[in-house]
Amino acid sequence: MTEPLFGVRREPAILGPGAVHVPDWLSREQQEFLLRACADWAAVCAPRSIVLPGGGRMSVRTFSLGRHWTPYRYDDDNADVPPIPEWLVRAARSALSAAAAVDPRVAETDSAIYTPDAALVNLYGPGATMGLHQDRDEASGDPVVSLSLGDACTFRFGTPEHRGRPYTDVRLESGDLVVFGGPSRMAFHGVPKVVDGTAPAWCRDVLGAAPGRVNITLRRTRP
Ligand SMILES: O=C(O)CCC(=O)C(=O)O
Numbered sequence: 041m042t043e044p045l046f047g048v049r050r051e052p053a054i055l056g057p058g059a060v061h062v063p064d065w066l067s068r069e070q071q072e073f074l075l076r077a078c079a080d081w082a083a084v085c086a087p088r089s090i091v092l093p094g095g096g097r098m099s100v101r102t103f104s105l106g107r108h109w110t111p112y113r114y115d116d117d118n119a120d121v122p123p124i125p126e127w128l129v130r131a132a133r134s135a136l137s138a139a140a141a142v143d144p145r146v147a148e149t150d151s152a153i154y155t156p157d158a159a160l161v162n163l164y165g166p167g168a169t170m171g172l173h174q175d176r177d178e179a180s181g182d183p184v185v186s187l188s189l190g191d192a193c194t195f196r197f198g199t200p201e202h203r204g205r206p207y208t209d210v211r212l213e214s215g216d217l218v219v220f221g222g223p224s225r226m227a228f229h230g231v232p233k234v235v236d237g238t239a240p241a242w243c244r245d246v247l248g249a250a251p252g253r254v255n256i257t258l259r260r261t262r263p
């Protein structure tokens with residue numbers, strides 16, 4: 041049995057100018073609701089390992105909400121893409137305001153009117169990773185809001201300039217929030233490692249199966 045880290049409190053941290061990690065931002069009830077919602081969407085959206093134009097295949101399985109993403113653009117062939125529910129927009133707004141309280145550089149716009157129009161849900165099975173990349177297919181400079189569920193991972197956050205160092209590695213656990221905007225909106229970031237089997241035990245009860253890692257990023261794609 042793993043020691044539940046007595047005496048270690050995870051505090052909000054600034055990963056770069058306008059980039060914030062808020063540990064344990066989601067309550068257990070909110071995480072259960074989101075996990076269920078992701079499972080329901082996955083049942084109709086057919087999450088896929090996306091093949092990149094260079095020929096590589098991503099190891100995560102992905103589906104879109106709101107607008108359909110395909111490398112490297114959003115299209116409006118939205119037939120099978122569920123809308124972003126209103127509760128998820130409210131969650132994104134409140135996430136943004138929590139992040140802005142840690143570092144006001146995350147957004148110039150008021151969090152109360154932040155309106156993401158696309159979300160990507162990434163499902164990380166055993167061994168899945170995501171290479172360092174920029175989220176640059178959006179025509180808006182609004183921040184990206186990221187919610188993590190299930191297994192923990194190492195999240196790597198660098199600078200907008202290039203893929204290399206300096207970068208910060210942070211462990212994201214189920215319920216954690218990351219927001220990046222402002223001067224860090226174009227920062228390179230990725231997931232070099234998922235720590236298999238670290239999801240809270242109740243995740244399995246919610247899904248009837250091991251959850252792996254589930255990440256939801258909310259973005260504004262239209263100007
Ligand atoms: O899984 C994560 O934490 C990050 C996902 C990501 O960077 C993306 O979907 O663009």
Ligand SMILES: [Fe+2]
Nearest residue numbers: 173174175229
């Ligand atoms: Fe990304």
